Amino acid sequence: MIDLYYWPTPNGHKITIALEEMGLKYQLIPVNILENDQFQSDFLAISPNNKIPAIVDQDGPRHQAISIFESGAILQYLGRKTGLFYPHDELKRVQVEQWLMWQMGGLGPMLGQNHHFSRFAPERIAYATERYVNESKRLYGVLNTQLLGQDYVAGEYSIADIAIFPWLLRHEWQQIDLADYPEVEKYIARIKARPAVAKALAIQV
Known part of the structure; x- marks a missing residue:
């Protein structure tokens, strides 16, 4: 347990x-x-x-x-x-780990700051909001490019996808229009459809 x-x-x-x-x-x-x-x-x-x-x-x-x-x-x-x-093969494992670290070091913290300054800060700070919204857009672009031609970030569904996916569910909080990131939009739908x-x-x- x-x-x-x-x-x-x-x-x-x-x-x-x-x-x-x-x-x-x-x-x-x-x-x-x-x-x-x-x-x-x-x-x-x-x-x-x-x-x-x-x-x-x-x-x-x-x-x-x-x-x-x-x-x-x-x-x-x-x-x-x-x-x-989480693959045993080292080449595949490295692919998973680098995208897991991308989420831990980039996507999560930057989107979290976006949430704070866009929605929860007691006063609006234009510079901070613009900075984190723009970085969020850049990261969505990175992910969109990575998903071209494959269903998941490291080829097969992995803990990297499990880490990335929940942060994308709040795209509206992040001032992200998924129409600008069609591969990400399909990725979200693909993972949402999994019963677990x-x-x-x-x-x-």
Whole structure:
């Protein structure tokens, strides 16, 4: 059994999608970030950066419990644990890992800043909004180009797609018109149609 410390954000969705796709048993432990639950000491013991998601795998390496924070690290761990969506072949694995890191270091943080300055900042700062909207558009363009001629970013469906996809669901927040990125639009529809993804996105807390 895997304990998933969760809230329905793009990063939270990554892990519910992975767990559903991999057929792993898990239980949700809501961490209400709107009420600052992520700063509680019991959660900080698992996730010292006070961010969701985090997991505790009760049957970890050597049959001992292990806690893991950071969504990218969790995805890699689950991929290794199950042998699913994370290739064993080194050439294929590198392809997956570079797009996973692209999401972790670029797409997620830049779109997150876009959300903040476009929707939640108490005062509108034109320079910041323009900066992050423009960077979001650039990243969508990178993804659109990568998807030309293939269904998924590394050829086959992988943890990289699981990481990328949830951030694209909020394209309207990001001032992104999907008509400008037709390959990304088809990519979103393709992944949304997967039964495990639909089940994960339907989870309520």
